Amino acid sequence: MSGETAPAADRPSVDTSVAHSARVHDYWLGGKDNFAADRAVGDAVIEAYPGIVMSVRANRAFLARVVRFLAAEAGIRQFLDIGTGIPASNNTHEVAQRTAPECRVVYVDYDPVVLAHARALLTTSPEGATDYIDADLRDPSQILREAARTLDFSRPVAVMLIAIMHLIVDADDPYRIVGQLMTAVPAGSYLALSQVASDIQAEQMAEAARRYNRLAHETQRHRSHAEVARFFDGLDLVEPGLVPVQEWRPGLETGPGTRSAMWGGVARKR
Numbered sequence: 398m399s400g401e402t403a404p405a406a407d408r409p410s411v412d413t414s415v416a417h418s419a420r421v422h423d424y425w426l427g428g429k430d431n432f433a434a435d436r437a438v439g440d441a442v443i444e445a446y447p448g449i450v451m452s453v454r455a456n457r458a459f460l461a462r463v464v465r466f467l468a469a470e471a472g473i474r475q476f477l478d479i480g481t482g483i484p485a486s487n488n489t490h491e492v493a494q495r496t497a498p499e500c501r502v503v504y505v506d507y508d509p510v511v512l513a514h515a516r517a518l519l520t521t522s523p524e525g526a527t528d529y530i531d532a533d534l535r536d537p538s539q540i541l542r543e544a545a546r547t548l549d550f551s552r553p554v555a556v557m558l559i560a561i562m563h564l565i566v567d568a569d570d571p572y573r574i575v576g577q578l579m580t581a582v583p584a585g586s587y588l589a590l591s592q593v594a595s596d597i598q599a600e601q602m603a604e605a606a607r608r609y610n611r612l613a614h615e616t617q618r619h620r621s622h623a624e625v626a627r628f629f630d631g632l633d634l635v636e637p638g639l640v641p642v643q644e645w646r647p648g649l650e651t652g653p654g655t656r657s658a659m660w661g662g663v664a665r666k667r
């Protein structure tokens with residue numbers, strides 16, 4: 398799918414009658430690519446956990462700081478960003494190529510609205526490359542096969558799973574999925590991951606999940622610090638470890654009052 402959005406006839410249709418995570422997330426971020434069903438779920442969650450808007454924004458800022466760290470300090474030049482979301486500010490390739498124009502970025506999402514916006518994600522610097530794969534994280538083999546069109550898996554890759562693992566329920570074996578992705582990349586690669594917490598603002602988050610799961614297409618599974626830490630098993634977490642996303646190497650944009658209910662961390666493969 399390089400450089401083009403899919404022709405209209407090939408595009409899967411968008412079901413606007415039920416909320417989808419990409420569009421609910423877009424609503425919380427102040428975007429325009431959402432429908433009444435998405436806004437209804439978004440508002441129901443805001444009512445249960447008023448901090449959600451600050452939380453998703455703090456997560457988005459985390460994503461940008463992580464990519465900057467990986468490109469500028471860790472020397473990473475290849476990114477596999479799974480669960481991309483509807484393009485917002487500071488998309489992965491924009492941040493990475495600002496530091497190193499030769500960065501190569503592959504985006505993956507399974508939502509037809511994200512696919513429809515793929516063109517915005519495919520504007521690369523001339524020295525680098527971007528690609529978009531319409532695929533489901535629950536099939537990592539397909540992702541790895543198609544990503545090899547753009548990424549060289551004999552060189553380090555940053556696997557980015559930012560705010561997606563809470564949408565992978567236990568029955569889909571989330572630890573196996575992350576393990577398979579990290580097995581496919583060489584030593585010196587990184588895992589960057591954030592996930593909605595079950596043990597920050599626990600009561601509000603439990604109610605938020607109940608509301609979301611009653612109304613939306615996907616089911617959310619919030620996880621504790623220990624459950625999220627397990628995704629990094631066998632990898633070396635870089636400082637400051639697994640922390641609320643706003644505490645991960647905070648930048649000037651992170652105001653002192655910023656809060657989130659998201660755990661985030663970055664780890665290097667030995």
Ligand SMILES: C[S@@+](CC[C@H](N)C(=O)[O-])C[C@H]1O[C@@H](n2cnc3c(N)ncnc32)[C@H](O)[C@@H]1O
Pocket residue numbers: 418419422456457460479480481482483505506507508511532533534535559560561564
């Ligand atoms: C909450 S948004 C996060 C977007 C972005 N990573 C960010 O942090 O700003 C989650 C994204 O993951 C995508 N997603 C959820 N489950 C998925 C799956 N099984 N396979 C691929 N994409 C998935 C959704 O379509 C949505 O775009």
